[in-house]
Amino acid sequence: MRHLRLLFLLILVFVGIKMCASNNCDTIPTQQLNEIIIKSNKPHIKDENGILVVNLTEIVKDKPVSNILEALGYMPGVTNNNGMIWLTGASNVTIIVNGELTNMPLQNLYQLLYTTPVDRLKNVEIMYSAPAKYHVNGAVINVVLNSPKPLDGLQGQLRTGYNQAHYCSYGGALSATYAIKDWTFDLNYGLSRTKSWGHEHTFSNHLLNGTYTMIEDDMHRIGNNWANTIYTSMGWKSxxxxxxxxxxxxxxxRSLYVGSLGRFNNNYNFESPINYHNIALRYETPIGMTVGGDYTYYNENREQFLSQNFTDLLNSTNSQIINRFHLYVDQEHLLKKWKLNYGVEYQRSIDHSLQVYQSVEMGKFKNTLNEDVVSVYVGTERSFDWGLSFNISSKGEFCHNNYQNNWSFIPQLGVTYHKNPKSIFQVNLSSQRIYPLYWELHGGTNYINNYIVSIGNTSLLPYVNYSTQFNYIFKQKYVATLYFQYDDKATVWLPYQSPNTQNLIYQTINMNYKRLVGINLHCPFNIGDVWNVTTTANFFNQREKASHFHDISFDNDKWIFYGKFNSSLKFSKNSPISLSVDFSYISPSLQGIANMSSMWKADAGAKWLFGRKLCCELDLKVDDIFNQWSPTMTINDKGQDYKMKVFDMTSNLKLTFIWRFNGFKPKDYSIDTSRFGTGK
Known part of the structure; x- marks a missing residue:
C-alpha cells in the first residue's frame, strides 16, 4: 500500500509539470536578491611544513617604506633598531635569500637590503630553528623573491632618496631583472653619500690609589663616505x-673630545677604499645533490692621527686583508613521505692584519690568523596528514685557529601542529656557536684619547647560544611567543676604570652567561578598509652574570618591557595616499654591569602612488620626531662610577621617489653577522 501511494504521488507531480509546461507556466513570483559581497583578508602568516611564511608585502602595502630593510621591522617578532634587525627570542638571526646563505659582512648585507625594493618580495620565512641544510645555526629570516620569467621582459625600478638628520645624506638605486629561455639575470646597484653625526657626554669618577678623580668628556663625531653596493646573478637551469x-x-x-684632560682630536682616514667582494657558484643536480662554494675578499687600510691641544700624540696604521674560501655538498632523499638530508661543509679564513704605532709600543702586531671550520650534518623532515610536521637535524662542528680548538654539537628541532589554519602551534629548540671578530683575536690596542683605550682579547672564546620558543598563531594574524634564551660564555663590550692606571678600558670579555625569558604578543587589526593598526608587547626578564669582569664581578637582573604601535590610515579604500604613525618604547634595561635608561620615539610618514598604472611612488617619513631614541648608560657598582649620555641625532627626515617600469616586482639579498673590520 505504501508503494502504491508513492507511485500515485510521482504520477501527480509528473502530470503537473507537463501541464505547467504546456501552459507556459511563468507566473511563479520572482524576487531579485541584493548584491552579495564576500569580504576576506589575506592571511599575514601561514604554516608550511613547520616554517612560518609571512606575507610581508600585504603588511607594508600602505606603509611609507620602499626597501626590504625597513619593511622587515614590520614583521611579527622582528625589531628594526636603527637599521639592526633582531628577532624576539633569538640571540642572533641570519638573513638568507631564497634559501641560500651569502657570506658577506653585516653592514654590507644591510646596505644591500636598503637598496633592494620591497615590491620584489614574494614572501618572507621565519625559522627559529633552521634545519642544518641551510648551513646556518639558530634563527633564520629567509627572504623569498619573485623570479623573473621570459614573458615578463626587462623589468626594473629606479629609486632616489634624500635623508636629513644633523647632516644630509642622499643616494640612488637601480634594480632590474630579465629572463630568456633557461637563462635568468638579476642586477641590484646602489650608490649613496652618507654623512653622520654623533654626540656623547661622559662622566668618569675614577678611583685610583684611594682617590676619586672626575674626568669629564664632551665628544662630537663626524663621519662621511661614498658607498657603492652591487649584487648581480646569472642562472642557467640549475x-x-x-x-x-x-x-x-x-x-x-673625525672625533673631537673636550674635557678635563684637555682638547683631543682623533681622526681616522681610510687611505684606500674598503673593498668587499664575494663570488659564489651553486649547482643542483637531478639526483638531489647540491654542490656549491664561494670566495670572499676583504681589504681595509686605516690611518689614525691623535693629537692633544694641537700637539701630535701618536700615529697608527691598521690594515686587514681577509681571504675566505667556503665549500659545501648537500644531499637530499625523498623516502616515501620522509625527507632525509645530509652534507658536509668546509670554510678556511686567512686574515693578514697589522697594527703599527710610530711612538707607542703597546698593541703593535703583524701576523696572520688562520681559521678552519669543518662541519657534518644529518637531518630529516616529515609532515603528517593529521596536522603534525617536524624537522630535526644535528651537526658536528670543529673550529681551529691560532689560539684554540673548539668542538661543537649543534642540535635543531622544529615541531608544528595545526588541524586547521585557525590555530597553529609551534615549538622550536636550537643552538649555535657565535665567533668573535677577527680583529679582536689579534689583541691590538686602539687609542681613543690618552684616557680611553680599546684593547683586543686573544683569549676571547666563541659563545654558545641555546634557545627555545613556543609560538601560538591565531587566525593567521595574532601571534604569542613564549621564549627562553641562554648564552653560555656570552660576550660583552663595556668600559672599565682601571685600578692601576688612569685609563678607561674597553675590551670584549666572556661572561658566565646571559639569560632571557619572556613573552611577545603581536596583534594586528583593521578598522573598516581605511585604518590598519598593529600592536606589539614584549615582556622579558634579563640576567647577565660574570665572575671575572677584569678584577671584579657582577650579577645584574631586570624585568624589561618593549612596546610598539604601528598604524596606517587611508582616506578611502582605493585612495593612492596613505598616512602612518608609529610609536615605540623600551623601559630601563641592562647591558652587563651597566644600566640603560628608558627610550621612546614617534615616527610619522606619508605614501603617494601616482602616474600611469601607479608606476610612481613618493614617500615622506620622519623617524624619531622628538629625537628621544638615545640611551643614558650608568655604571655604579664595585668601585666603578661612570655615566654616558648619548645625544645622537636619531631624528631623520627621509624623502624617496620611486619609478617602476614594465610592471616591476622588486627583490632582496642576505647574509650572516660580520667578523671583519679594524675596529670595535
Whole structure:
C-alpha cells in the first residue's frame, strides 16, 4: 500500500509539470536578491611544513617604506633598531635569500637590503630553528623573491632618496631583472653619500690609589663616505653564479673630545677604499645533490692621527686583508613521505692584519690568523596528514685557529601542529656557536684619547647560544611567543676604570652567561578598509652574570618591557595616499654591569602612488620626531662610577621617489653577522 501511494504521488507531480509546461507556466513570483559581497583578508602568516611564511608585502602595502630593510621591522617578532634587525627570542638571526646563505659582512648585507625594493618580495620565512641544510645555526629570516620569467621582459625600478638628520645624506638605486629561455639575470646597484653625526657626554669618577678623580668628556663625531653596493646573478637551469660586493671610498671619521684632560682630536682616514667582494657558484643536480662554494675578499687600510691641544700624540696604521674560501655538498632523499638530508661543509679564513704605532709600543702586531671550520650534518623532515610536521637535524662542528680548538654539537628541532589554519602551534629548540671578530683575536690596542683605550682579547672564546620558543598563531594574524634564551660564555663590550692606571678600558670579555625569558604578543587589526593598526608587547626578564669582569664581578637582573604601535590610515579604500604613525618604547634595561635608561620615539610618514598604472611612488617619513631614541648608560657598582649620555641625532627626515617600469616586482639579498673590520 505504501508503494502504491508513492507511485500515485510521482504520477501527480509528473502530470503537473507537463501541464505547467504546456501552459507556459511563468507566473511563479520572482524576487531579485541584493548584491552579495564576500569580504576576506589575506592571511599575514601561514604554516608550511613547520616554517612560518609571512606575507610581508600585504603588511607594508600602505606603509611609507620602499626597501626590504625597513619593511622587515614590520614583521611579527622582528625589531628594526636603527637599521639592526633582531628577532624576539633569538640571540642572533641570519638573513638568507631564497634559501641560500651569502657570506658577506653585516653592514654590507644591510646596505644591500636598503637598496633592494620591497615590491620584489614574494614572501618572507621565519625559522627559529633552521634545519642544518641551510648551513646556518639558530634563527633564520629567509627572504623569498619573485623570479623573473621570459614573458615578463626587462623589468626594473629606479629609486632616489634624500635623508636629513644633523647632516644630509642622499643616494640612488637601480634594480632590474630579465629572463630568456633557461637563462635568468638579476642586477641590484646602489650608490649613496652618507654623512653622520654623533654626540656623547661622559662622566668618569675614577678611583685610583684611594682617590676619586672626575674626568669629564664632551665628544662630537663626524663621519662621511661614498658607498657603492652591487649584487648581480646569472642562472642557467640549475646552475647559478652570483657576485655581491661593496666599495666604500672617501671614508673619514673625525672625533673631537673636550674635557678635563684637555682638547683631543682623533681622526681616522681610510687611505684606500674598503673593498668587499664575494663570488659564489651553486649547482643542483637531478639526483638531489647540491654542490656549491664561494670566495670572499676583504681589504681595509686605516690611518689614525691623535693629537692633544694641537700637539701630535701618536700615529697608527691598521690594515686587514681577509681571504675566505667556503665549500659545501648537500644531499637530499625523498623516502616515501620522509625527507632525509645530509652534507658536509668546509670554510678556511686567512686574515693578514697589522697594527703599527710610530711612538707607542703597546698593541703593535703583524701576523696572520688562520681559521678552519669543518662541519657534518644529518637531518630529516616529515609532515603528517593529521596536522603534525617536524624537522630535526644535528651537526658536528670543529673550529681551529691560532689560539684554540673548539668542538661543537649543534642540535635543531622544529615541531608544528595545526588541524586547521585557525590555530597553529609551534615549538622550536636550537643552538649555535657565535665567533668573535677577527680583529679582536689579534689583541691590538686602539687609542681613543690618552684616557680611553680599546684593547683586543686573544683569549676571547666563541659563545654558545641555546634557545627555545613556543609560538601560538591565531587566525593567521595574532601571534604569542613564549621564549627562553641562554648564552653560555656570552660576550660583552663595556668600559672599565682601571685600578692601576688612569685609563678607561674597553675590551670584549666572556661572561658566565646571559639569560632571557619572556613573552611577545603581536596583534594586528583593521578598522573598516581605511585604518590598519598593529600592536606589539614584549615582556622579558634579563640576567647577565660574570665572575671575572677584569678584577671584579657582577650579577645584574631586570624585568624589561618593549612596546610598539604601528598604524596606517587611508582616506578611502582605493585612495593612492596613505598616512602612518608609529610609536615605540623600551623601559630601563641592562647591558652587563651597566644600566640603560628608558627610550621612546614617534615616527610619522606619508605614501603617494601616482602616474600611469601607479608606476610612481613618493614617500615622506620622519623617524624619531622628538629625537628621544638615545640611551643614558650608568655604571655604579664595585668601585666603578661612570655615566654616558648619548645625544645622537636619531631624528631623520627621509624623502624617496620611486619609478617602476614594465610592471616591476622588486627583490632582496642576505647574509650572516660580520667578523671583519679594524675596529670595535
Amino acid at each position: 646552475l647559478k653564479l652570483t657576485y655581491n660586493g661593496q666599495i666604500v671610498s672617501d671614508s673619514k671619521i
